[in-house]
Amino acid sequence: MNRRSFLKKSFGSLLAFLGLGGGTYYYAREIEPSLLDIHEETISSDKVTSEFDNFKIVQFSDTHIGFHYSLSQLEELVQTINKQKPDLIVFTGDLVDAPNSYNWNTTLIRILKSLKATHGKYWIFGNHDHGGYGTNIVKNVMDQSGFKLLQNQQTTIKKGQESFALAGIDDVMLGDPNLEKTLKNADPSLFTILLAHEPDFADKTVDYPVDVQLSGHSHGGQVRLPIIGHLYTPLYAEKYVKGKYQLGQLILYVTKGVGTTRLPYRFLCEPEIYVFTLKATHS
Incomplete structure (x- = not known):
């Protein structure tokens, strides 16, 4: 961390300490x-x-169930989605906060299974999904919930005679991401969306034939x-914390996510889901 970043964070922490009291803290x-x-x-x-x-594509991310985010809240989220x-639902990682200590049960599967999308539900691993020996547990739950895992893989979303590509990489921090493998034999003429937990x-990604990257992980900072x-x-x-970024031909969207982690606070950083609508721009 350079001096400017250190001063910024130290000053910010002081303001947070002084300001997050009383009603603001609540x-x-x-x-x-x-x-x-x-x-x-x-x-x-x-x-x-x-x-x-x-x-229409709905992206949700970073629920961190078990850390101040309950199954009843998840059920409300599913109803909202x-x-x-x-037409398509994508989840960009971090289902529960601590897989090794979470009380896994069939209620979670039932709730996730009730998510409906005409062209399927897809997901990728986040660092918390791999952490705490959770990899196989989380995958099993998502499998039973009707989600298809994209782990250094791509698939084709078809409608009529036309299609676009949806790809996903393994988690950057605790997985083994391989974009070369993921996009092997990719058709650059196809509209391509990449799911990558870390923005x-x-x-x-910008060096590959990808049009849009959807990410989470940042929580938008949680406290702003x-x-x-x-x-x-x-x-x-x-580098990329929240919202939309244009990187050459690549558009990156970073969601602030749904849950919290490490600290159970959000300030000026509301939880969110993204609802994307594709538009054809042929002349």
């Missing part, structure tokens, strides 16, 4: 973490074919202060 712990922003974005591309015009009537991986912004983000979410 809001950051009890109110904002339970809110949910439905963030709508339109993705326009001349690679999007007419069959996929107005095709289903109300969007998505800073986009600096590698006026002028200063976020106080802290995890490794591989230090």
Whole structure:
């Protein structure tokens, strides 16, 4: 950490210590973490074919169930997602906070299974999914919930005679991501979406035939202060923290996620899901 970053974070921590008291502290712990922003974005591309015009994709990420995020909250989230009537649902990692100590049960499977999308449900590993010896447990739960894992793999989403590519890499921190393998034999003329838990991986993605990368992991910083912004983000979410970024031909979207981790606070950083609508831009 350089001196400027150290001063920024130290000053920010001091303000947080002084400011997050009383009503503000209560809001950051009890109110904002339970809110949910439905963030709508339109993705326009001349690679999007007419069959996929107005095709709706919902992304949710970083639920961290078990750490101040309950199954009843997950059930409400699922109902909200289903109300969007998505054509495709993608989950970009970190299902539970601590897989090795979580009380796994069939209720979680039932809730996730109730998510409905006409063209399927896909997911990728996050670092918490691999952590705590959770890899096989989480995969088993997601399998039973009707989600298809993309672990250094790509698939084709078809509608009529047309299609686009959906790819996903293994987690950067605790997995073995291999973008070369993931996009082997990729058709550069196909509209391609990559799921990558850590957003800073986009600096590698930009060199490949990918149009959009969807990421999470950062939580948007969880606590953001006026002028200063976020106080802290995890490794591989230090450059791209939240929102939309244009990197050459690649568009990166970083969701602030749903749950919390490490500290049970959110301040000026509401939980969110993304609702993407594809738009064909053929002349």
